[in-house]
Amino acid sequence: MSSIKVKKSTMVCPAKVTPKGSLWLSKIDMIIRTPYSHTNVLLFYPPNNNKPFDPNIFKEALSKALVPFYPMAGRLKFNHENGRYEIDCNAKGALFIDCNATRLKLSFGTSSMSHPYQQPSVPFISQQVNTLKLQVKSQQEVTNYKLSTFEVQAGHVWRSVCMARGLANDQDVKLYIVVNGRSRMKEMGLPKGYCGNIHLYATCLEKAGDIKCKPLRYTACKIHEGHKPLRVKNERNGTTKKFDDIEYIKSAIDYLNHVLIFAINSWASLPLYEGDFGWGGPTFTRINAIKYEGKSYITPSSNRDGSFSVTLKLFSTHKEAFKEYFYNIISSKY
The missing domain is CATH 3.30.559.10 (Chloramphenicol acetyltransferase-like domain)
Structure with a gap:
């Protein structure tokens, strides 16, 4: 039996003041996929007792990275005047979720056979x-x-x-x-x-x-x-x-x-x-x-x-x- 428990959810904001305003999405951003979709990538790391995971260090690094990549800390919105999706660069931050997993068994490449x-x-x-x-x-x-x-x-x-x-x-x-x-x-x-x-x-x-x-x-x-x-x-x-x-x-x-x-x-x-x-x-x-x-x-x-x-x-x-x-x-x- 395995379970994943969320310890804390935090909205990490840029470490410094970033430019405000709207950035419209290009045709390449909009073609095929919807603006609210993205590719999920999982990265698995082995336990390291010498350097245990410290969420505070991770969040600090993320906040610094969001300074040059400030659009990633913004929000999507729809501009009804020009019919485009845009990024509202408002520095509201990126979601960081800290979880604990107990007896988590990973199985790669499988899913329910009842799924089409x-x-x-x-x-x-x-x-x-x-x-x-x-x-x-x-x-x-x-x-x-x-x-x-x-x-x-x-x-x-x-x-x-x-x-x-x-x-x-x-x-x-x-x-x-x-x-x-x-x-x-x-x-x-x-x-x-x-x-x-x-x-x-x-x-x-x-x-x-x-x-x-x-x-x-x-x-x-x-x-x-x-x-x-x-x-x-x-x-x-x-x-x-x-x-x-x-x-x-x-x-x-x-x-x-x-x-x-x-x-x-x-x-x-x-x-x-x-x-x-x-x-x-x-x-x-x-x-x-x-x-x-x-x-x-x-x-x-x-x-x-x-x-x-x-x-x-x-x-x-x-x-x-x-x-x-x-x-x-x-x-x-x-």
Whole structure:
């Protein structure tokens, strides 16, 4: 029997006076997800008797962090005049909850079987990744580019999901790939210290039969081609830069009901295991409570040897089939 008891809830405010006013949310903040949603990330730390957890130190550090990141201490509001959600930078603070857990047993990747959705997390060890890359390399095809590790990983995961869903060969399937636009915006006047979202969506639209039956290299190449951004004009100097057209992406949402969607978000390069709050880094991290079926994350492994984990949300009837295809395909030559 386990229980979690809340000891104290505190609203932590910035340590210094911060700017007031409203910041409107960009189209990138509003696309797909609602303004009141966020990605839950769990970080698990081993007990450290030499440096026990001190909530006061944590709250002090949080209050200092909220000075440069002052919008995070604000509140969301809706502006009825322009029809936009905005952040009211009022320094009301961020919620900090201090809890005690007794005999807490953690179970990763499981949930009630009566629930229509399942969120499996499957390990993707470095040897398996290298096997896939060798298989793709052996499938000779003339291209003027080299496929990345992510493109091979994403192609394999998408392929396994299409098989697990049991899709007909003529079914349209679309892959959304979350692209980090921050580096692309540097030369186009991104304000220094900007902390808003700059993630964009590259898309691949294919037939399920091509994804399931053709070699992995075919799918990986399609993902590579899907990364080719549209071009927009920089109004400041008249130059044209490669970048994803947000209006195009937003208009594409109307097409979602006609195809089966799968989305991949790679967090493989994020320093998830470097979150040291005074007692060392976490031993395990996990994406938790994925909201939508067909959404997935690739995250680095704690042993930092080039291995990964794939966490995704699927219907419970597809979960076991996905795992079977995911690992059987790795061990086969295709």
